[in-house]
Structure formats: structure tokens, C-alpha cells
Amino acid sequence: MSVLHKYSVLAPVSLSIALLITSCSEDKVSQCQRLIRVVNAGTSLIDQNKGTQVITSIQLSKDLEFVTKSIGELNLTDPKLKEFQSGFVKIFQNLSQAIAKAGKALGATKTAQASASGREKIQKARAEIDSTLTTAATTVGKQSDTLVNQMNKYCNEPE
Template sequence: MTAIKVLTSVSRKCTVIAPVSLSIALLVTSCNDNKASQCQRLIKLVNAGTSLMDANKGKQVVTSVQLAKDLEYITKSIKELNLKDPKLKEFQNGFVKAFETLYQAIAKAAKALGAAKTAEDSVSGREKIQKSRAEIDSALTTAATTVGKRSDVLVRDLNKYCSQPE
């Protein structure tokens, strides 16, 4: 065989072997869904949600609306994790509740902020602004305080649990 024919033959074998090898690797990985891999998947999503909040602190209404949507997506992703470990399922449920509370509060605050921005310069407009401020303060302060405390405990306990040997 010439060198080109040998390379072509080897190339065809590799094209078949590579997808098969990848499929087997993915199958073995998914079958080997141990505590460590489940912890990594949960922590990755929790970190993504936390990063979103940190990156969007103090942003405008449009950003707040998008942040609420992004956090809702993260919440859904956490909820859909197929965790088998019972303790990790508890953490999963706790983080779902925390992120749900946050994205709902952010959405409510964004709506109130949007209403305040469209208020007219009049007595009724100023009342609308005052009402919006109260809604924003109430929604965000309550949610941030409640979720912040709960999340701190969840993160601490999750890290502790995930660092223990199986």
C-alpha cells in the first residue's frame, strides 16, 4: 500500500473509533454517578447562580428583568439535576427554594422600578414612586436577608458534606 492509502485507512478507522470511544466514556461516566460527580454538578449550578447575582448588583431595570429570567433558568436547571444521593437531594431542594425566592423578588423589584421610571412629575406620580420604592425595598431586603442566611448555611453544609469521603 502506498503511504496515502495507509493514512486514509487509518483515518477511517480513527473516525469510527473516536465516536465509539467517546460514547463508551460518556456511558461509563454516567453510570458512575458517584457522590463526587453529583456534588460537582450541583456546586457548578449554584456557583453559576451566585455569579449572576454578583455580576448584576446595582444594575438597571432591564438587567434586573434579565437577571430574574437567568436565575429562573438556573433554578430550573438545579431542579432538573438527577441526583441520587438523598443528602444532595436535600441540598438541591434548599437551593431551589433559595433561588426561586430571589428571582421572584428581583422580578417584583424590577417591575416596581419600571413603574417608578414611568411615573409622571405630579402628585400621583410621586405617590407611585414612593409605592415602588417601598415594594422594591420590601421585596429585595426581605428576600436578600432570608435567602442570604439560608444560602450561607446550605453552602457551608454542602461543602462539608461533599468534602467527606464516600
């Protein structure tokens, strides 16, 4: 094998390794973009499904579980972004659980019979739905707003 041929093989291999290494080490901006993209997907699911029926609520809860899992699997390396990631995982978990609970309560109203006990069951379910969703929306909304503002501020800081 000639020296020239040896270098013609080594150069592309070295270049490939160098590109692989640099592409694997993401910067803060690209990590921010990935986290923001998944969080926005979850937020958009919530916006699209506000005030929907039982089946949709239960599906929304499952979709939010998937978003939660997706956020958790982002493999971020930036320590501050990992904190934001953990915060968003908790937010989407809590929201998913609240929506699932409200969906089940709404489902209970569908099986209530037209009687005094049935009306009582419906009133109890409505109170549970209102309480669960109002509390969750208020708490999670505040936490989310705070976290989004902090993350936006951090992601817009120069490296």
C-alpha cells in the first residue's frame, strides 16, 4: 500500500470521526430548541383539547404521559437545562394525572341513572372535576409560566 493511498483512506475516516464528535456535543442553543419543541408540543395538545369529552380527556392524559416521557428522554447535558427538564416532567405528570382523574369523574356522570342518587353522583363528579381541574390548572399554570420565563431567559443568554 502506498503512502499516498494510506493518507487518502485516513483523511476521510479522520474527518468523519471529527464530524461525529462535534455533532454529538450539542451546544446550549440546540438543547434549548429541543426542549422547547417538546414542551410546545405538550402545550399545544392541551390547547387543542380544552373542554373535551371523557374519551378525549383520557386520550389527552395518555398523550401528556407520552410528552412527559419524551421530555425525560431528551438526554440534555447542560446542567441548567436538566433542571428545566425535570421541572417540565413534573408539570406534565401532574397535569396528566389531573386530566385523567377529571376524565374518570366525567365518565361516572355518563353512567348515572335518572334518580336522586344519580343526580347526587353527577353533582359530586362535577365538583370533583371542577376542583381537580381548577386546582391543577392554577398550580401547573403558574409553575409552567415561571419555568418558561426562566428557561427563555437562560436560553437567550450568550454562551
